[in-house]
Amino acid sequence: MRSLSKYRISISNIRRNKLRNSMVILSFILAVLLGSIILGPVYGIQNYYVKTVNEAGFNVIAIFSGNFASSSGSFVPPTKYLNISTVSYIEKLENVYAVAPVFLAGYFVFGNKSAYLVGTNSQMKQIATLDIFKGNFVGDSPSNSQFIKVDLGYNVWNYLLKGIDVNQTVSLSLIIPYGYSYKTVDISLKVIGLLKERPKIPSINVDPNNIIIANIYDVFNFLNFTNYNLVPLDAIFVSAKDFNSIDSLESNIIATLKNLGFTKDKDYSIISQKDALYYINNVFSQFYRFLNIIWAAILSISSLSILIVMFITVRERYKEIGTLRAIGARKIDVLTMILVEAFVLSLIGVVIGMVLGYIILNMLKFYYAFMQTVTDSIIILTYSVIVPEILVSSIVFSLYPAYIASKVAPSVALRYE
Amino acid sequence: MKKVIIELKNVYKEYVTNYTKVLALNDINLKIYENDFIAVVGPSGSGKTTLLNIIGALDKPTKGKVIFKEQDLTELSDKELSKYRAENVGFVFQTFNLIPSLNVLENVKLPSYFSSKKIHEKKFYEILDLVGLKERIFHKPLQLSGGEQQKVAIARALINDPVIILADEPTGNLDSKSAESILRIFLTLKESGKTIVMATHNLRLLDHVTRIIYLQDGAIINEVIK
Ligand SMILES: Nc1ncnc2c1ncn2[C@@H]1O[C@H](COP(=O)(O)OP(=O)(O)O)[C@@H](O)[C@H]1O
Ligand SMILES: [Mg+2]
Numbered sequence: 001m002r003s004l005s006k007y008r009i010s011i012s013n014i015r016r017n018k019l020r021n022s023m024v025i026l027s028f029i030l031a032v033l034l035g036s037i038i039l040g041p042v043y044g045i046q047n048y049y050v051k052t053v054n055e056a057g058f059n060v061i062a063i064f065s066g067n068f069a070s071s072s073g074s075f076v077p078p079t080k081y082l083n084i085s086t087v088s089y090i091e092k093l094e095n096v097y098a099v100a101p102v103f104l105a106g107y108f109v110f111g112n113k114s115a116y117l118v119g120t121n122s123q124m125k126q127i128a129t130l131d132i133f134k135g136n137f138v139g140d141s142p143s144n145s146q147f148i149k150v151d152l153g154y155n156v157w158n159y160l161l162k163g164i165d166v167n168q169t170v171s172l173s174l175i176i177p178y179g180y181s182y183k184t185v186d187i188s189l190k191v192i193g194l195l196k197e198r199p200k201i202p203s204i205n206v207d208p209n210n211i212i213i214a215n216i217y218d219v220f221n222f223l224n225f226t227n228y229n230l231v232p233l234d235a236i237f238v239s240a241k242d243f244n245s246i247d248s249l250e251s252n253i254i255a256t257l258k259n260l261g262f263t264k265d266k267d268y269s270i271i272s273q274k275d276a277l278y279y280i281n282n283v284f285s286q287f288y289r290f291l292n293i294i295w296a297a298i299l300s301i302s303s304l305s306i307l308i309v310m311f312i313t314v315r316e317r318y319k320e321i322g323t324l325r326a327i328g329a330r331k332i333d334v335l336t337m338i339l340v341e342a343f344v345l346s347l348i349g350v351v352i353g354m355v356l357g358y359i360i361l362n363m364l365k366f367y368y369a370f371m372q373t374v375t376d377s378i379i380i381l382t383y384s385v386i387v388p389e390i391l392v393s394s395i396v397f398s399l400y401p402a403y404i405a406s407k408v409a410p411s412v413a414l415r416y417e
Numbered sequence: 418m419k420k421v422i423i424e425l426k427n428v429y430k431e432y433v434t435n436y437t438k439v440l441a442l443n444d445i446n447l448k449i450y451e452n453d454f455i456a457v458v459g460p461s462g463s464g465k466t467t468l469l470n471i472i473g474a475l476d477k478p479t480k481g482k483v484i485f486k487e488q489d490l491t492e493l494s495d496k497e498l499s500k501y502r503a504e505n506v507g508f509v510f511q512t513f514n515l516i517p518s519l520n521v522l523e524n525v526k527l528p529s530y531f532s533s534k535k536i537h538e539k540k541f542y543e544i545l546d547l548v549g550l551k552e553r554i555f556h557k558p559l560q561l562s563g564g565e566q567q568k569v570a571i572a573r574a575l576i577n578d579p580v581i582i583l584a585d586e587p588t589g590n591l592d593s594k595s596a597e598s599i600l601r602i603f604l605t606l607k608e609s610g611k612t613i614v615m616a617t618h619n620l621r622l623l624d625h626v627t628r629i630i631y632l633q634d635g636a637i638i639n640e641v642i643k
Contacts, residue, residue, distance in 0.1 A: 006530035012518040323514040326475055327573070328503020328531035330496055411476035414510065415466075 006333055009324075010341035013313075014348075020309055021345055027305040028349020028390065029356065034298045035386035036357035036379065037364075038291060043382055044373030046284045052199040053276045057128045059097065059240040061250050061272040063257075065232060067265055078267040081232030084216075089260060090238055093252050095245040098123035102235040105219045106176035108212070110160040115153065115210045117174055117187075119219035127239045128208070135166040135193030142217040147190035149218070154197035155209040166191055176223070187222065189214075246274045295386070302346070302390060303397040310342050310401035321405055322413025335406040342398035343391070350387055357383075419450040422580055422612055423472060428481035430467050430635070441467040442478065443635035449581065449614060454607040456623055457616040459632030465616035468632065469583045472614060473506045474498045503532040507574030509584040513566040515558040515573075521545070522554040525572045532577050544572045548602060564595025571602055582606065584615040600625075 014021055066078040084101060091099045103119035124130065125137045135151070143149045147169055157164050164170060167190070174187045189212070200207050217228070225231050240249045250272050254264060262268055314321070321334055329337075361379055365371040430442035441464045449455065449472070457465045470476040471483060474490050483490040490501065502508075507528075515524050525545060529536045545551050548568035558566055567587060574582055584603065588596035600622055607613060607625075615622070623629055631639040 003530050005526070008523065009516060009519065009527075009530075012516075012523070016518050319512075319514065320516055322475075323508075323510070323516070324527075324531075325499070326473065326502060326506075326508045326514075327528045328499055328577075330499040330531070332496075333499075333531060409476075411467075411470045414470075414475070414514070 006329070006337060007340045010337045011344060013317075013341055014345060017313070020312070024305050024309045024345050025349040025352070027302045028346045028394070029353040031298050031302040031390050032350050032353025032383075032386065033357050033360065035295060035390070036353075036361060036382050038294060038298075039386060040357075040361055040374045040379060040382040041371060042284070042287065042291065044375065044378045045370060046280065047378055047381075048373040049280045050277060052201060053273055053280065055129065055199055056201045056273060056276075057237070057239065058126055059243050059246050059273060060127055061238040061240065061246060061253060061270060063236045063238070063253065063268050063270045065234055065268055067269050080262055080267045082236055082262075082268060083229050083231060083233055085229045086233070086257070086260065086262075087236055089256055090236060090253055093249060093256065095241045095249045095252075097239040097241045098126050099239075100124040100127050100237045101216055101233050102237060103216050103219060103231065104206070104234045105214075105223065106174045108160075108172050108174060113155075113160055113210070115156050115160055115212055116206055117150075117219065118206075118211050118213050119216035120213060121216060123239075124213070124237065127237045130198070130208075131196040133194040133196045135191070137193055138213055138215045140215070142215055142221055143190075145190075147188045148214050148222060149192045150189045151193040151195055151213040152191055153195050153207075153209045153211040153213075155207070156212060157191075157194045160210075164191060166194060240272075243274070246272045250275075295389075299389060299393050302349075303393045306342050306346060306394050307397040307401065309345075310338060310398045311404075313341070314338060314401045314405040317405075318408060318413045318416040321408050322410045322416065325408070325410035326414065331406040334408070335402045338402035338405045339395060339398055342402070343395060346391060346394035350390055354383055354387070419452070421448045422451055422453075422485070423449045424482075424484040425471070426482040426484065428471060428478045428483065430464070430471060430476070431479045441635050442471065445481070445635075445637060447630070447637070449612065451612055452607070452610055453612050453614070453628060454603075454626045455614045455628045455630060456626040457614065457630050457632060458618070458623075463632040464635040465632055466585055467635070469585050469614060469616055472581070473508060473583045474501050475508075499531070503528060504534060504577060505580040507577065507579035507582045509567070509570050509574050509582065509587045511586040511589040513558070513563070513570045513590075515566055515569055517558050520555050520557055521550060521561070521569050524558065524569055525576055527573060528577045534577055536576060541576065544575055547575075547605075548572045562595065563591050564598060567591065567595070567599050568602065571599070575606070580612065582611055582613045584613065584617075586616050586618065588617065588619050597621075 063082060065082050087099055087101050090096065100120045100123045105117040105119055107114045107116050122137055122140045130137070138149055138151055152161065152164065161170065169188060169190045171186055171188045173184045175182050175184050198208050220228055220231060238249065238253065240246045250270060254270065257264070257268060264270070324334060358379055361371065361374050365374070425445050425447040428442055428445040429440070432439040432441055445468065457468060459465055467476065471478055474483070477491055485501065485505070490498065493501065516527065519527070522541060522545070525541050542551065545554060548571055550565060550568055550572070553561065553565065558569065561569065588599050591599060596619060600619065603613060603615065604625055627643055629641040630637055
């Protein structure tokens with residue numbers, strides 16, 4: 001192993017042409033800055049979506065009544081509704097971990113805010129990974145009392161009914177659909193649990209923090225529904241045993257519903273966490289293909305700047321290269337010395353760019369809410385993608401000038417003025 | 418009988434440019450002995466630099482052999498020639514050719530970066546003392562006079578204990594006083610047993626050398642042995 005001391009020459013050369021080298025360093029600073037400002041937020045937003053989908057529940061397959069995502073964008077009412085008996089068919093399927101019906105009974109109005117009354121069962125807690133802050137989650141059998149036992153979503157007990165606690169009772173006006181209109185009925189609730197805050201699920205309109213959860217039979221009884229099987233459910237949430245069995249369970253559910261006489265995408269629509277992740281990643285990968293073009297343009301600026309500057313440098317140092325060769329430097333020594341010089345130059349720019357990028361990304365958080373998604377780990381992720389690309393392309397583009405330098409015939413170079 | 422260090426046998430060097438051919442060396446036969454101090458003289462363009470470059474393996478002859486330790490240098494690879502230069506040759510140029518971004522000490526250390534010879538740190542200071550620049554080690558070349566720069570270049574040429582020192586008009590860019598002190602250094606080196614080949618126009622030197630080779634149009638037209 002030859003001594004590394006020769007690279008001291010490369011380092012000392014960097015201080016030599018300050019103006020020119022500053023331009024190169026600047027181009028590398030810009031590459032890192034632009035790269036992190038363009039890619040950082042995209043990584044941040046993608047990560048945010050993926051995270052919220054992951055946190056939305058435990059291997060969830062959601063079945064909604066009607067065409068939830070029709071091409072017209074509006075809800076198309078189904079001809080046949082999901083109901084409580086559908087739940088019992090799904091429960092029997094292989095790889096099912098939990099099943100919960102979802103019945104949106106109506107809503108409560110608090111000023112300009114509102115909260116939904118959701119009828120479901122105890123399994124909803126696992127399926128939707130709801131965390132209890134205090135108290136218990138609703139049970140599976142009706143309470144048979146004048147008060148309906150409920151769990152309050154985070155916003156409900158923190159803002160809408162501020163100060164309310166477990167075991168307290170409250171009377172509210174519930175607004176429910178009635179024919180083609182609405183009617184208001186008074187309802188008495190007993191709080192048995194308070195839920196922790198959780199992120200809103202993208203594309204689902206109901207904010208999980210703005211709900212009041214009750215046992216579904218309590219809700220049916222309150223509304224005087226006698227034949228439970230005739231009550232149309234809004235959705236059924238299913239948890240698969242593990243992530244890998246989501247797909248097979250989803251197709252089993254589709255087959256079962258078909259046997260029961262449901263038409264997919266008309267009577268019901270179905271989406272799993274896996275579908276959602278796939279969809280998100282698919283949208284983003286298209287976006288990345290587009291961003292890569294911009295990124296390539298940014299990279300080419302820094303790469304060309306190092307190419308040109310190293311060419312000028314080599315040309316300018318012809319005689320020195322000849323001298324080094326006369327002293328005993330091999331071709332490979334000359335080559336690597338030029339490469340090290342280029343690498344150190346770009347590294348200086350990259351490091352400054354990383355520091356500035358970090359500061360700027362954090363400053364942008366004050367002005368743009370979506371920039372909150374650009375956490376420190378997202379910034380590190382962004383750097384881990386762009387920095388190696390910048391450094392590698394810098395080396396690749398300085399290879400040619402370095403090669404030219406190594407090919408210089410020493411006797412000719414020494415005559416060079 | 419003194420030991421032959423390097424021998425040139427029927428060496429020709431022809432430069433072919435777009436329009437003309439120049440015969441820079443024309444059938445050179447030369448034996449360089451241990452502790453020789455050879456002055457190569459001749460008009461500009463007579464082939465002095467070309468001759469030194471071929472002895473120092475910076476250039477290959479078009480025809481002929483350059484024998485060093487029973488090995489023909491013209492057959493060696495670039496890597497082997499680099500090793501030969503690093504370990505056996507010390508170059509001194511007319512234009513000093515120091516690396517401007519490095520200080521005096523670093524310039525003197527330079528050859529050690531490319532050689533596998535171990536050099537004791539003490540030696541750098543000893544050699545800088547020898548050329549009288551011990552006080553200037555942290556100065557950059559541009560802070561030195563021409564004569565001082567050439568002294569650094571000589572120190573650099575000596576650091577690897579070369580078998581031969583090749584000096585191409587080392588006083589050509591210097592005033593007579595500086596030239597005088599540079600020549601004195603070379604004479605001291607000769608006294609200490611070094612072998613030196615120097616292209617020169619400096620007639621003052623000719624009294625002190627062991628041999629004078631007269632070049633004209635690439636050929637040795639006369640040789641004086643003292
Ligand atoms: N690379 C080259 N291409 C063409 N001609 C050259 C080249 N190098 C030297 N010469 C020619 O070779 C001859 C000898 O040059 P040189 O060895 O430099 O002589 P000196 O050092 O005695 O002045 C000159 O005529 C010069 O023009
Ligand atoms: Mg010459």
